[in-house]
Amino acid sequence: AQKITQTQPGMFVQEKEAVTLDCTYDTSDPSYGLFWYKQPSSGEMIFLIYQGSYDQQNATEGRYSLNFQKARKSANLVISASQLGDSAMYFCAGVTSGTYKYIFGTGTRLKVLA
Amino acid sequence: KAGVTQTPRYLIKTRGQQVTLSCSPISGHRSVSWYQQTPGQGLQFLFEYFSETQRNKGNFPGRFSGRQFSNSRSEMNVSTLELGDSALYLCASSLAVTGGDEQYFGPGTRLTVT
Numbered sequence: 001a002q003k004i005t006q007t008q009p010g011m012f013v014q015e016k017e018a019v020t021l022d023c024t025y026d027t028s029d030p031s032y033g034l035f036w037y038k039q040p041s042s043g044e045m046i047f048l049i050y051q052g053s054y055d056q057q058n059a060t061e062g063r064y065s066l067n068f069q070k071a072r073k074s075a076n077l078v079i080s081a082s083q084l085g086d087s088a089m090y091f092c093a094g095v096t097s098g099t100y101k102y103i104f105g106t107g108t109r110l111k112v113l114a
Numbered sequence: 115k116a117g118v119t120q121t122p123r124y125l126i127k128t129r130g131q132q133v134t135l136s137c138s139p140i141s142g143h144r145s146v147s148w149y150q151q152t153p154g155q156g157l158q159f160l161f162e163y164f165s166e167t168q169r170n171k172g173n174f175p176g177r178f179s180g181r182q183f184s185n186s187r188s189e190m191n192v193s194t195l196e197l198g199d200s201a202l203y204l205c206a207s208s209l210a211v212t213g214g215d216e217q218y219f220g221p222g223t224r225l226t227v228t
Contacts, residue, residue: 042221043202043224044220044222047216091157099170100145100162100169102147104149104157105156107157
């Protein structure tokens with residue numbers, strides 16, 4: 001069965017520093033996508049960034065970037081210049097092409113310290 | 115463009131009752147997915163609809179059902195409620211023509227079963 005693994009249940013980072021959140025997708029399908037979502041305490045899931053398995057370059061969206069390692073099927077999220085508002089749960093999700101079934105990891109709770 | 119809306123936002127039901135939750139996707143999105151989020155199990159995929167057809171479903175009992183209307187709005191029904199059904203139910207919409215599109219989530223419906 002497919003599985004998304006996020007190995008860090010919780011992390012702390014100092015304001016203005018960078019932080020990396022891990023995500024690995026256990027799938028045998030070579031065609032897949034990996035997504036990152038942020039869930040603040042309000043509960044709403046916010047889409048952050050996407051990486052396709054055939055994308056040539058690592059995805060970047062503002063302060064968010066992905067360190068994509070194709071051989072490991074991992075897409076680690078890098079948040080640069082952390083802000084207090086970045087404190088939230090972060091979920092990684094994966095979907096294989098044509099399945100329409102998104103698998104979510106258990107999440108990483110990030111706390112940014114002032 | 116309006117986001118994904120879910121109604122009601124909060125619901126309290128008694129064991130044995132049934133409940134219907136509603137989701138209106140982003141205009142132009144034809145795919146709607148439903149998830150159950152609990153502290154113990156995380157985010158679990160319930161089912162996905164596209165153009166009124168269920169394309170995929172998760173591992174939930176038959177008490178959980180859904181449907182999608184011609185305007186892409188979707189409803190989810192849970193019959194014979196159990197205490198363990200207490201959760202945040204999230205709906206997400208996407209273009210999802212090929213399965214690799216990002217999903218946009220609604221604010222969720224928090225269901226409490228007493």
